[in-house]
Amino acid sequence: MHDIYNFVSGPLVWVSFIIFFGGILYRLISMAVLAKKKDVIVYEYMSLQYGLRSILHWIIPFGTVKWQKNPIFTIVTFTFHICLIFIPIFLFAHIILWKESWDISWWYISDIAADVLTIVVIASCIFFLVRRIVLPDVKYLTSISDYVILGIVAAPFITGFWTYHQWPGFRIMGIIHILSGEIMLAAIPFTRLSHMIFFPFTRGYMGSEFGAVRHAKDW
């Protein structure tokens, strides 16, 4: 058990962070090169002003017609995305690990808050799962990989919750928790989770084309 713990909490953390940051760089550069070769028009029309204007509307809850038409989805998706990034960064149990390894620490949320927000994330994942199964248009666009990705995202939160509450088998669950977090980090650049890095560009380009060419809103 010590060997496994030392391995997943040591070298594998390095591996996952290197894949995460290296992967982001690689995907950004290779996409930029590909666009230059096959779709050079993207560079012609990309506009900072119209791009940012569109991004701003889309990152504000109910800031677009789509968000307004689907209020429940809007609330769930915004809460989910904020919690997804917020919880792991400001969790006391994570910060103490940073403190032990790098002697750095920052503000943290209470364990009760973390508990509640984690339940929100897990519930959101169930919502997304049901949505994919129930809504015909979403179901049509869903492939197996979408379920796998949803599982990858939900796993660290379910296992973390389990470990924190010291439910039966929490030692194994703790190992799986660390491992699942590392899998998620490594998966971000190379799956549809890459919308994390590409959304400013896809949204920015849409905004640019709609703003500068069609003189229309895209929100």
Next chain:
Amino acid sequence: MEKRTVMVYIVITLLVFSFAVISGFSQEDVSTIQDSAFKEKMRPPVRFLHDEHNETALIEECNTCHHVYEEGEKAEDESSEDMECSECHALDDGKNPMSLVKIYHVRCKRCHQEKKAGPVMCGECHVK
């Protein structure tokens, strides 16, 4: 009150008292890690059987854990078992407990990781 009744009461009181004293002594070794510098408890206290731990871990020198550092060097002949860790390991900014949490974790967990024995995960020490 009858003399006999009084005697019974006295005996019962003595029995209860001696039980409390004996159980108090017999649990001397059963304790939790405490440090008065920790004000807000984020996790349950760590149960620690001092003598049993040191027998299992084959620790003979007090200053393996209760060390004293002078000018960055560990003083081999000195130990600090009469002190709280926080007397030397001061809190960041005088109030942030993170640095103190860290030194406790480094003392216990890192040794366990190196020796590949003993608890290393949060819930193994901070048992709910």
